Amino acid sequence: MIGTAVDAMRAQAFWPTGTNLGWGVLIAVGYPTDDAYDSFRRSWDLGPPPGQVYPPFTPDGPKVRTGGGAEMARFLLEDVRSFVERRTPLDPQRQSLFGHSFGGLFALWLMFTRPDAFASWIAASPAITWEDSFLLDHLDRFDARGRSLRVHLSAGEWEGDALAPFQANGPETEMRMAEKARTRTVAAAEEMAAALSARGSRPGSRFMQARPICPYCP
Numbered sequence: 001m002i003g004t005a006v007d008a009m010r011a012q013a014f015w016p017t018g019t020n021l022g023w024g025v026l027i028a029v030g031y032p033t034d035d036a037y038d039s040f041r042r043s044w045d046l047g048p049p050p051g052q053v054y055p056p057f058t059p060d061g062p063k064v065r066t067g068g069g070a071e072m073a074r075f076l077l078e079d080v081r082s083f084v085e086r087r088t089p090l091d092p093q094r095q096s097l098f099g100h101s102f103g104g105l106f107a108l109w110l111m112f113t114r115p116d117a118f119a120s121w122i123a124a125s126p127a128i129t130w131e132d133s134f135l136l137d138h139l140d141r142f143d144a145r146g147r148s149l150r151v152h153l154s155a156g157e158w159e160g161d162a163l164a165p166f167q168a169n170g171p172e173t174e175m176r177m178a179e180k181a182r183t184r185t186v187a188a189a190e191e192m193a194a195a196l197s198a199r200g201s202r203p204g205s206r207f208m209q210a211r212p213i214c215p216y217c218p
Contacts, residue, residue, distance in 0.1 A: 001036070002028035025088060027080060029072075044068035046102040048109040052131060066131070073110050077117055096120035101127055105135060108192070111149065112138035120150040125159060128188035139195060153193050159185035 005026055012019035031038035040057060043064050051067015076097075084090060097118045099107035104126025111121045112135075128135055158164035163176055170176075 002026060002030075024094075025084060025090065027084060029076070029080070040064060042102060045072040046099070046106040047131075048106060048135070069106055069109060072106065073114065073117075077114070093119055096122060098122040098124070099126070100124040102130075104128075105130055109135060109138060111151070112142045115142075115144050115147050115149060120152070122152045122154075123189075124154045125156055125185055126153065126189065126192075127183070128185075128192055129183055133188075139192070142199065144199070151193070151196055153189045155186045155189045159183075160187070 009021065009024065009026065012021045013023045016022040031041055040061070043054075043066050044051075045068050047066025048069040049067045051065060051069075054064040054066070056063055081090070095118050097107050097110065097120075099105070099122070101124070104123035105128065107121050107123045108126055108128070110117060158167075159180075161180060163173065163180075167173065167176055
């Protein structure tokens with residue numbers, strides 16, 4: 001899906017004063033597959049440690065593991081960054097990490113453990129409640145270490161308490177409502193934004209802008 005971001009830059013970066021978008025470097029990490037993504041490898045790569053083991057996605061497939069996020073972080077911050085820096089100048093003060101769902105979970109975990117890694121953090125529909133909300137343990141210990149971080153949290157229109165109109169009368173209504181109650185995507189994003197903003201206002205802390213952007217957020 002990186003093509004959408006690439007085309008947006010190609011179409012708008014030539015007129016930054018009108019679009020608020022300039023030229024930059026877009027880096028996407030994907031897998032050698034014709035599918036939109038590799039769900040098996042993605043579970044391991046974007047799952048912060050320690051992780052857990054889950055049943056196979058397919059009847060004869062391998063068990064699904066999470067917890068490989070530390071190696072993904074090393075790959076991004078060492079291998080990918082050095083690869084790009086050999087080809088074009090990078091401004092360390094203007095680098096951002098974007099992740100969606102599992103990627104949003106990974107982005108927040110990396111921010112909590114390596115706040116020096118990026119200046120801006122964008123977590124779209126982050127899976128904050130994944131694996132018993134273990135991410136909140138990292139939040140409790142989080143120290144921005146004097147850095148002013150920009151955090152953008154978002155959630156989809158129908159990721160709150162209500163089903164989308166096209167789901168409301170479907171055969172999986174009960175199951176979907178139960179899943180919403182577990183994931184709490186919108187509510188968890190709002191709570192995370194409030195917690196980060198409160199931390200940024202503490203004495204001795206640098207200001208942290210945590211913006212919740214969703215249909216239910218102010």
